[in-house]
Amino acid sequence: ATKLWNAVRFAQMNGCERVEGFDPAKVDGTLNRWIMGEAARATAELETALAAYRFNDAAGAVYRFIWNVFCDWHLELAKPVLSGPDGAGKSETRATTAFVLDVALKLLHPFMPFLTEELWARTGEQGPARAGLLALAPWPDLSGLEAPDAEAEVGWAVDLITEVRSVRAEMNVPAGAQVPLVLVEASAATQLRAKVWDDAIRRLARLSDITLADAMPGESVQMVVRGEVAALPLAGIVDLAEELTRLRKEDGKLDQEVARIDGKLSNASFVARAPEEVVEAEREKREEYLARKEKVLSAIAQLSRTA
Incomplete structure (x- = not known):
């Protein structure tokens, strides 16, 4: 709720007011066409889930889109x-x-009626007058607003930033370190996208620069984003041998934790006597450890190739 409230405040502080006669089908900017397409996709996912009474999926679609x-x-x-x-x-x-x-407020209203109604009133203080309560507002019709070309461009930038952040976290790269990014044998489309979104990618992924190369640079971690190869050279930024040792130790500890939980869950007496929520919590922890192990093994494989 706080995040949505802050988003509304940010929009208001930056002059994002509703415009009389605004036609979403006529937006021209790539970022704007992308978010319209994402809104259309989220609306369709929500409608499909609600029609099938899959309320968890419906809530998940709204959460993913808004947050x-x-x-x-x-x-x-x-x-x-x-x-x-x-x-x-x-x-x-x-x-x-x-x-x-x-x-977003319309999609969220069935799940958080009071907050969205309040924000509907607050945002209605600027721009054209509201016709009435959010509960009585027409459901959004965003059919035809999908923008595959905008999604391919902005989606690539989002996926690249996400992947770089993930690698930085897995490789224990210092938060303040500016890391170079190399696009290997990048297609013409990727080169253009990198040029257009250079500032945003460098700012959000904390990169020093983005360059092109015909081959993988040495001592670098490889990433594949939508079929295109990128690399983060980590020489001089991370002690690769030390990091590899740390990851192997973590992998061993994760194995121990999984084995410990498996011992509990294979004990019929424990499963029968322990409260259901305790047993379920152990199963969830096991899944978390396995998910973490998968990431650690991926990082180990990456570093082993650079050694």
């Missing part, structure tokens, strides 16, 4: 535009953000 896609990515990627000089692009981004925020 992840809209708050984490759209607002973050829109910051340079919203804080930049006035112009057609800025005006469109403001109007698009306000429109998508309205859509």
Whole structure:
């Protein structure tokens, strides 16, 4: 709830007000077309889940769209535009953000009626007057707003940033370290995307620069993002031998934890006598350890190839 409230405040502070007669089908900016397409996809997923009475899936679709896609990515990627000089692009981004925020409130309303109704009233204080309560507002119709080309471009940037962040965390790269990124044998489309989104990628992934190369640089970690290869050279940033030793130790500890839980769960007396929530908690911890082990093994494999 706090994250959504802060998103509304951010939008208001940056002049994102609803515009009379705004037509979402006419937005031109790539980022704006992307978020419209994501809103259309989320709406379709929600409608499908509700029609099948899969309320958990419905809530998950709304959560992913609002908290992840809209708050984490759209607002973050829109910051340079919203804080930049006035112009057609800025005006469109403001109007698009306000429109998508309205859509988000409508999608979330069945799950959080009181908060969304309050935010609907607050955002209605600027721009055209509201017709009434959010509960009585028409359901969004976003059919035809899908934008595969915008998704391919912005989605690539989002996936790349996500992958770099993941590698940094797995390899224990210092948070403040600026790491170079190398795109290996990048296609023309990827080269263009890297140029367009260079500032955003470097800012959000904490990169020193983005360069092109025909081969993998030495002592680097390889990533594959939507079929394209990228590399993070870590020489001089991380002690690769020391990191490999640390990861192998962690892998051993994870094996011990999984074995400990397996011992409990294979004990019929424990499963029969322990409260159901305790048994379920052990199963969940086991899954978490296995998921972590998969990441650790991937990191070990990466570092072993660079050794």
